[in-house]
Amino acid sequence: MPPQIPLDEWSRIGHKIFVISESSTWWLGDWLIYGQSHYPDRYLHAVAETSLDYQTLRNYAWVARRYPASRRRAGLSFQHHAELASLPEDQQDKWLDRAEKFGWSRNELRNRLKASRNASPIEGAEGEAVQSLEVNVPADQKRLWAEAASTTKQDLVSWIMDILDDAAASTPRLTQGEHRDPTAEDRARRN
Known part of the structure; x- marks a missing residue:
């Protein structure tokens, strides 16, 4: 140099x-x-x-x-791909999509994959294991969500996860130790 x-x-x-x-x-x-x-x-x-x-x-x-060349993600490392190589293709793609979308390091991907394997699973509509999360919503609201999910050809759980992933991706991240106090504008936007 x-x-x-x-x-x-x-x-x-x-x-x-x-x-x-x-x-x-x-x-x-x-x-x-x-x-x-x-x-x-x-x-x-x-x-x-x-x-x-x-x-x-x-x-x-x-x-x-x-991973044939057509399935390799240029934005992710060889090691990202190696972490998922033993999974079926659809699962590889799902995890690679998430790693790309959220900018996960190889270690973050490894940790999230491990956490998903260790979570107490319930069966999603397509037989996919998901971590248990209970949300109580009125029946008419659940029906509305299920209809919206069906228009995207997804089961309700997958649709909800995609919506939440999109919301998380568009939310500014806080640095460690920071917390965000909701403002009146934030509260108004939610109502």
Whole structure:
């Protein structure tokens, strides 16, 4: 690096290095998949060529195989994808959508996935396990919500979750230790 590089140039270089580094895991996985169909002993050659261990290379190939290029999310890391690789495709897409939408780190995605697995499940309309949350609403309001959900071809629980996710995404986030006092304008908007 030049001794007096400006901060914005230094940041741009760092971003380019990150993009190349992040892409290389996908490229290695795709390279190994190609080698599987064309060359025997591909892992012996791959270990020699990359200095990476056998298990690391197998993991790269496994994740790359689970996500064809058309399903990979450019805004999420290889590690985000690896966290979800063992799930069925529809679940992978659901979690990748959420991670993208809310800007979750790989660790945040891992924690939320773990929490969803540990939650006391109830069955949603499509047989999907969801965390139990009880909300008492008048029957006519529930019917109205169910009708709205059906227009989007979703069950009520999925529709409610999408609405809440959208609301959470559009709400400014508070920094740790901050709290927000509702103003008269906020109260008026809710009524």
